[in-house]
Amino acid sequence: MSNSLKGKLESTFKGVEMTLLKDTRAVVSAPKDSIVAILEYLKDKGFDHLALVSCVDWIEQNEFEIVYILTSYMRNNTDYSAEQWLHLFIKTRISRDNPELKSVTGIFENAEPYEREIHELFGVYFEGHPRLIPLFLERKYEIPPFRKDFDTRKYVKDTFDSIPSVED
Amino acid sequence: MPQITETARMGSTRELELYFGPQHLGMVGNFSITMKVEGDRILEATANPGYLHRGFEKLMEYRTWIQNFPMVCRMNVIEPDSMEMIYAMAVEKLAGLEVPERAHYVRSIFLELARVGSHLFGLWAYSNMLGFDTTAQWAMYHRDLVLDLFEELTGGRVYHIYLWPGGVRRDFPEGFKDKIVNTLHSIGGCVPDYDATFFNNRLFYDRAKGIGIVNPEQAKKFGATGQTLRATGMKYDIRKVEPYAAYDKVEWDVPTREKGDAYSRIWVIRDEMIESVHMIFKLLDAMPEGEVYNRVPNPFKWNIPKGEVYVRCESSRGELGLYMVSNGGDKPYRAHFRTPSYPHGLIVLEEALKGASIADVGNIMISLYVVAPEIDR
Numbered sequence: 001m002s003n004s005l006k007g008k009l010e011s012t013f014k015g016v017e018m019t020l021l022k023d024t025r026a027v028v029s030a031p032k033d034s035i036v037a038i039l040e041y042l043k044d045k046g047f048d049h050l051a052l053v054s055c056v057d058w059i060e061q062n063e064f065e066i067v068y069i070l071t072s073y074m075r076n077n078t079d080y081s082a083e084q085w086l087h088l089f090i091k092t093r094i095s096r097d098n099p100e101l102k103s104v105t106g107i108f109e110n111a112e113p114y115e116r117e118i119h120e121l122f123g124v125y126f127e128g129h130p131r132l133i134p135l136f137l138e139r140k141y142e143i144p145p146f147r148k149d150f151d152t153r154k155y156v157k158d159t160f161d162s163i164p165s166v167e168d
Numbered sequence: 169m170p171q172i173t174e175t176a177r178m179g180s181t182r183e184l185e186l187y188f189g190p191q192h193l194g195m196v197g198n199f200s201i202t203m204k205v206e207g208d209r210i211l212e213a214t215a216n217p218g219y220l221h222r223g224f225e226k227l228m229e230y231r232t233w234i235q236n237f238p239m240v241c242r243m244n245v246i247e248p249d250s251m252e253m254i255y256a257m258a259v260e261k262l263a264g265l266e267v268p269e270r271a272h273y274v275r276s277i278f279l280e281l282a283r284v285g286s287h288l289f290g291l292w293a294y295s296n297m298l299g300f301d302t303t304a305q306w307a308m309y310h311r312d313l314v315l316d317l318f319e320e321l322t323g324g325r326v327y328h329i330y331l332w333p334g335g336v337r338r339d340f341p342e343g344f345k346d347k348i349v350n351t352l353h354s355i356g357g358c359v360p361d362y363d364a365t366f367f368n369n370r371l372f373y374d375r376a377k378g379i380g381i382v383n384p385e386q387a388k389k390f391g392a393t394g395q396t397l398r399a400t401g402m403k404y405d406i407r408k409v410e411p412y413a414a415y416d417k418v419e420w421d422v423p424t425r426e427k428g429d430a431y432s433r434i435w436v437i438r439d440e441m442i443e444s445v446h447m448i449f450k451l452l453d454a455m456p457e458g459e460v461y462n463r464v465p466n467p468f469k470w471n472i473p474k475g476e477v478y479v480r481c482e483s484s485r486g487e488l489g490l491y492m493v494s495n496g497g498d499k500p501y502r503a504h505f506r507t508p509s510y511p512h513g514l515i516v517l518e519e520a521l522k523g524a525s526i527a528d529v530g531n532i533m534i535s536l537y538v539v540a541p542e543i544d545r
Contacts, residue, residue: 025478050391052506067491073388074403074404077401085409110390136217150226152226
């Protein structure tokens with residue numbers, strides 16, 4: 001299953017590389033422009049459950065890595081076969097200086113809050129997202145707080161040490 | 169389904185914006201919903217999390233692998249044990265640690281006890297919100313009996329910090345098996361009472377039937393898992409799909425319902441609780457003797473090799489996942505939790521509330537089993 005998928009993916013899309021890891025994981029690295037097409041293709045192939053959209057800040061390479069984790073729902077109620085174990089990590093790297101990416105909400109609607117979260121916590125802009133409004137945060141931050149160059153401890157000290165304690 | 173009238177669509181002044189929570193009697197947890205209503209009908213709902221954002225995932229990047237255990241369990245107040253489990257699983261997979269056979273069984277029993285406790289808490293929340301005070305008090309009392317077991321086993325009632333990469337912290341104390349059996353028998357003996365006062369109660373049936381319907385297509389589209397999905401008829405349970413701990417060692421079944429409404433979801437939760445109790449009995453019988461943990465390297469100097477991992481388990485609310493990256497250091501480089509309440513509380517809830525009555529908002533929200541701290545993290 002995974003070997004034939006590897007061949008098909010790499011021949012259909014340009015610049016795509018699929019690495020099979022041991023146990024049940026496979027990594028698909030792709031350029032950012034083909035992410036939407038790849039996800040659409042994989043959804044047709046039966047990977048219909050987008051479990052998570054995540055972002056990793058690789059500050060030394062000056063890049064963000066957006067990770068889409070795809071698995072499948074069950075075909076029918078008796079099928080607990082190992083095919084469903086396959087986790088696909090679809091990854092793309094984007095520059096930290098201009099973090100922009102196409103939204104995948106058109107294909108997987110449950111990507112909507114994940115992309116909103118990444119927009120808020122990492123400052124990545126998702127083109128075509130229906131509502132990129134704040135999700136968690138109430139304050140404005142100069143650096144989005146989940147980036148590696150945001151120092152939580154310094155921020156806490158600067159912000160909350162200036163508030164007088166109850167005893168004073 | 170009520171029709172949205174023409175006047176509402178034209179943007180007439182009959183539309184109101186209404187805030188539901190976080191200070192609202194019908195709201196369980198720090199969470200709020202902004203609703204656009206016309207009369208009693210909800211036209212549009214927006215879920216607002218963020219009242220409880222503690223930035224745990226960022227804080228985890230500042231702490232060593234072992235120091236994170238007391239942190240992760242605080243993400244879900246009601247069922248902290250799945251959080252510990254998922255983190256332990258991720259660390260084990262990254263570091264290549266093995267878990268002894270007996271520890272798998274101890275973990276499964278521990279997690280199933282937590283599931284029973286969590287469902288009883290959920291039953292409290294639901295019946296309390298609908299006004300079934302007697303059932304609510306019973307559920308809270310029975311949950312307390314489960315917490316007593318945890319207290320004896322781990323020393324903590326709510327947060328246990330019992331799991332450890334490579335096993336669990338300590339074996340069952342003497343006579344603990346009998347205590348589990350006795351406690352579960354006394355809870356299970358009350359199932360007919362629960363059925364009579366709550367699950368089969370005509371009042372409850374009328375309040376919950378046909379409310380907050382999520383059909384199978386919607387459930388898949390919005391990434392729903394857990395009871396929300398199983399109430400639409402799919403037997404999707406990570407304990408079966410991708411077995412971990414000792415769940416593949418004993419026979420058990422995944423309870424489902426067909427209708428996808430609040431009533432079906434609560435019945436799935438009820439059946440699941442009973443199935444968990446049976447599973448604990450089977451696990452106790454099948455449990456082998458032996459060690460309960462493997463030695464880990466010195467936690468103060470423990471560097472985990474470079475890599476990334478996505479692990480998942482079935483918490484009492486659905487699929488719980490953890491994506492974790494290590495860059496070869498003594499701390500996680502990045503951790504991202506996929507909590508089940510995240511899709512349920514944000515997009516599934518917004519969809520399920522469309523066309524509902526204001527009186528059913530709390531009803532729908534609790535039946536979707538949303539825990540706000542899980543969303544915010």
